[in-house]
Amino acid sequence: MLAHYGYKDGSGEYFIVVDTDKCDGCGRCVSACPYGVFEIGEDENDPFRETVVVKVSESHRKKIKYSCAPCKPVSGKKSLPCLESCAPGAIGHSW
Amino acid sequence: MATEYWRWPESRWTSPEIDWKAGRIVTAGIDVGSVSSQAVVMVDGALFCYGSLRTGSNSPESAQRAMDFALAETGLVLADIHYIVGTGYGRVNISFAQRALTEIACHARGANFMYGPTVKTILDMGGQDCKAIRCDAKGKVTNFLMNDKCAAGTGRGMEVFADLLSVPIADMGRMSFEVEAEPEPVSSTCVVFAKSEAVGLLRKGWPKEKVLAAYSSAMAHRVVELLQRIQVEEDFAVTGGIAKNEGVVKRIEKELKIKALEPKFDTQIAGALGGALFAKALVEKDRGLR
Numbered sequence: 326m327l328a329h330y331g332y333k334d335g336s337g338e339y340f341i342v343v344d345t346d347k348c349d350g351c352g353r354c355v356s357a358c359p360y361g362v363f364e365i366g367e368d369e370n371d372p373f374r375e376t377v378v379v380k381v382s383e384s385h386r387k388k389i390k391y392s393c394a395p396c397k398p399v400s401g402k403k404s405l406p407c408l409e410s411c412a413p414g415a416i417g418h419s420w
Numbered sequence: 421m422a423t424e425y426w427r428w429p430e431s432r433w434t435s436p437e438i439d440w441k442a443g444r445i446v447t448a449g450i451d452v453g454s455v456s457s458q459a460v461v462m463v464d465g466a467l468f469c470y471g472s473l474r475t476g477s478n479s480p481e482s483a484q485r486a487m488d489f490a491l492a493e494t495g496l497v498l499a500d501i502h503y504i505v506g507t508g509y510g511r512v513n514i515s516f517a518q519r520a521l522t523e524i525a526c527h528a529r530g531a532n533f534m535y536g537p538t539v540k541t542i543l544d545m546g547g548q549d550c551k552a553i554r555c556d557a558k559g560k561v562t563n564f565l566m567n568d569k570c571a572a573g574t575g576r577g578m579e580v581f582a583d584l585l586s587v588p589i590a591d592m593g594r595m596s597f598e599v600e601a602e603p604e605p606v607s608s609t610c611v612v613f614a615k616s617e618a619v620g621l622l623r624k625g626w627p628k629e630k631v632l633a634a635y636s637s638a639m640a641h642r643v644v645e646l647l648q649r650i651q652v653e654e655d656f657a658v659t660g661g662i663a664k665n666e667g668v669v670k671r672i673e674k675e676l677k678i679k680a681l682e683p684k685f686d687t688q689i690a691g692a693l694g695g696a697l698f699a700k701a702l703v704e705k706d707r708g709l710r
Contacts (some may be wrong), residue, residue, distance in 0.1 A: 326561050327554075330567035333646060336612055340565065340649070369522045370561050372698060373705075387569045419649075 326371060330381035331389045331419070339390040340419040341381050341407075347415035357410035360392050362386075379415070384406040393418065426582035426589050427455065427474065428661050431686060432489060434469040442467075442497050445703050447503045448490075449526065449695020450483050450517060452510030455547030455575060456661070457482040459490040460692040461501065465700050467533075469494055470689050479510030483517070503703045505695035509548075521698055523691045524551060524564045530694030531657050532559025535681045540653040543643060543672070544690065545662035547575040552646045554653065559694070563650045572609035574644040575661045580611050581635055584618060585628045589665075596632040596667030603630050605638035614638065632667065640671035647676065656680050662698075663687035 331340035345368060355363045364382045368374040383390045396402050407416050440446060443463035448627045452460045453475060460470040475482045483506065487498065487664055498516060506517035507526040523544075530639070537557040542550040549568035576638050582589045603626075606617045618631050626634075632695030656678050662668050663680075664687055673679055685693070704710045 327563040327650070329563075329565035329649070333567050334570045338649065370525045372519070372521055372525060372566065372702070 328369075328370065328380065329387050329419075331351060332387060334345070338419055339393075339413055341352055341389060341393075342408075342417040343381075344415045344417075345371070345374075345378050347413040348378050349413060350379065352379070353410040353412075354407045354416060357406040359406065360394050360395070362389070363407065390420075425476070426579045428472075428589055428664065428688065430489075432469070432471045432492070433686070434494055438466055438468050440468055440494065440500070445700055446496070446501050447696045447699035447703060448487070448501045448505070449530075449692040449697070449699060450486060450504065450506050450514055451508040451523065451526065451689075451691035451692070451695060452479045452483050452486070452506065452514060453523075453547050454549075455510045455579075456688060457486040457508070457510070458656055458689045458692040459483075459486040460689055460696045461490055461494075461496065462693075462700060464697040465697070467561045467685070467693070468496075470686070472686060472688050475510065479513040480515055483510065483514040487516075503699040505699040505702070507691050507695045513658075518531060519699075519702065521695060524553060524566065525561055526691045526698065527551065527659055528553050528555040528561045528694065529552040529559040529697050530690035530692070531555070531659055533693055533697055534659070534683060534685055534687075534690055535655065535657045538572045538655045539657045539681060541647070541648060541656045542652070543656070545574060545643065545658065545660040545668070547661065550574050550643055550646060552553030552643075552650045554650050559697075565646060565650050567646055570647065571611040572614070573639055573646070577611045577614070577635075577639060578662060580615055580666060581618065581632065584615060585630065587632070592632060593636075593665040593667035593669070595629050596636045597670075598629040599633045601617050602637065603634045605641055606634045607638075609638050609642045636665075636667040637671050637702060640675055644672060644675045652676055652678060654678055657683070659683075659690035661688055
C-alpha cells in the first residue's frame with residue numbers, strides 16, 4: 326500500500342509516501358529523523374496485517390512542510406536522513 | 421431545531437427481505453463523521469438496515485443515537501449484534517464498538533460492496549476532509565491520500581455556499597447547471613476566500629446559479645488534482661455527501677474524462693458499511709472460519 330501522509334494547501338503539496346509493502350518495520354527511520362516525524366505501529370489502514378509498519382505520527386501530519394524543512398536542500402542538507410536510513414527504500418517525499 | 425437546509429436530510433432504511441433472526445453473523449459499522457454519523461447493520465454480509473443523522477458536538481452520544489435510529493422498529497437490539505466496528509473522526513469515542521478502524525480502510529471496503537469488485541479508485545468527499553483511495557478487487561487499500569488540512573473540496577465548502585446562497589444542499593447540483601454557459605471557476609479554492617470572491621460576484625449581479633457553477637467547477641478541479649497524485653484507474657466511484665451533488669460529480673467526470681459508477685445506496689453510508697463488513701471478517705477470524 327502506498328500511504329500518503331501530509332496535505333495539500335494553497336502553497337503546494339506536501340506528502341511523505343510510505344510503501345507499506347516494502348517497509349519491514351525495522352524502525353531505523355524513527356531514530357534517524359531528528360524531528361520525530363516517524364513512528365512504528367500497527368497498520369491502521371490494513372486491519373489484517375500482522376507486522377508493524379512505519380507511519381507519520383499524527384502530530385506531524387498537518388505540519389509536515391515545517392517538520393521536514395530543516396532537512397531539505399534549501400537548508401543546506403544534501404540528503405534526507407529518513408531516506409538514507411531506509412534500506413528497502415520504502416519512504417519517499419513528494420516535494 | 422430549525423431546519424438545517426444546508427445539510428443532507430437524515431435518513432433510515434430497513435431491508436424488507438431479511439429476517440435477522442435467521443442470521444448467523446450480525447455485525448454493525450458506525451461511522452461518526454465530522455458532520456453526520458451513520459450506523460449500518462449487516463446480517464451474514466447482506467445489508468439489513470442503516471441510519472444516518474447529524475453528529476453534533478458529542479460523538480459518543482451521536483454513535484448511540486445513530487445506532488438506535490438504525491435499529492428502531494427492526495426488533496433487533498444492540499446485544500444481538502456480534503461485533504461492532506467504529507470508524508470516522510469519532511471512532512475512538514464509541515464505547516460499545518469492539519474495534520476502531522480508519523475511515524480509509526472502511527471506505528474502500530464499503531465502496532467495494534456498494535459498487536462491486538470492479539471499483540479501483542474511490543473519492544470520498546466527506547464533511548471536512550477529502551480522501552482519494554485506490555483499492556484492489558477485494559476492497560483492500562493499495563494507495564491512499566487524505567487531505568484534512570484544507571476545507572476546499574469538502575462538504576463544508578458546499579455548506580458555506582448553501583448558506584451564502586440560501587439554497588438547500590440537495591438542490592445545489594441541479595441549480596449549478598442552470599446557466600447559459602459555464603463560467604470560469606472561482607480563482608480561490610480556499611473556502612474562506614472563495615466565499616469572499618462569491619460575495620463579490622453576487623454584488624456584481626451574477627445570479628446564484630452562475631456563482632454555484634463557478635464554485636462547483638473550482639471544487640471539482642481541486643479534487644481532480646488530488647486524484648491525479650494517486651492516478652485514477654477505472655472503475656471510479658465517489659462516496660460521501662458530495663457524491664449526491666451532481667454539479668460536482670459531473671464536473672469531476674468531465675475533467676477526468678471518466679464516468680463515475682452509479683451508487684446503489686446512500687453514498688454517505690460507505691464508511692459504516694465497510695466497518696460492518698470488517699466486523700464480519702473479524703468474527704469469522706475469531707470463529708476460525710477464515
